[in-house]
Amino acid sequence: MIAGQHPLVPIAGSQDISAIHLRGVTAQYPASSAPALSDANLTVPVGSLVALVGANGAGKSTLLKAIVGLVPLQAGEILVHGQPFSSQRRRVAYLPQIGELDWHFPVSLHRLVVTGRYVHLGWLRRPGRRDAEMASAALARLGLDDLMGRQIGQLSGGQRQRALLARAMVQQADVLLLDEPFTAVDAESRSVLIEVLRELRRQEVTVLVATHDLESLSVDPTAVVHLRDGRIDGLGGPPYDADPGPVLEPWIA
């Protein structure tokens, strides 16, 4: 693909730099006495879709949060497109588990999606017509155009998940971090989410998705990373168990 052809295409020359790189990452929540993630090493090439799997409490959410600076690092380093996250904020969209957000906040669905544009606006610029149009288009893509004026508190789980993806789309991020996107999602939302994920893949967006249930992903991941007790303990998972293949081996140092 030609750089610049689409806003989601990685910039020219970035192909040899990994989208996400974790080196020796140990992360610990302030109130906790032990790290939730220990010595994690992971390299995610641009344009790949990586599933993070593991039991509850394994550290999947923590790994995503560490990338966007929501958990303090005790050791190690995380780079996004070869740079610290602080300089790459625009390019990374993080979608927390919907249960982690306060959906009582009095804001319409359209307004919520427009906030995805804020990373591009700077301090003083208010969102304009173009930003509003982008939000409308993303909502239409996710089949939510009928609900634009609705308060976010009145959306179902699946609609909330779609709303967050719409917000990520208007951000035009090329790294997408999804935490359990299929939890509490109805069949219609599920199929729309999967369709959009497939589309984003074709656009070379790098996707890291935490899921306790690989079956539900329905999009073939480039690799599956297993977490257990805060550690990355391998690549695999059905149908990757038999042989993760030489391409995937170097991912975990």
Ligand SMILES: Nc1ncnc2c1ncn2[C@@H]1O[C@H](COP(=O)(O)OP(=O)(O)O)[C@@H](O)[C@H]1O
């Ligand atoms: N905000 C928090 N404060 C303290 N400990 C936490 C917090 N969030 C998660 N943990 C702990 O960190 C570990 C990893 O949790 P998490 O990353 O949420 O796992 P997963 O997403 O795989 O279910 C667990 O032991 C969990 O109890």
Ligand SMILES: [Mg+2]
């Ligand atoms: Mg989690």
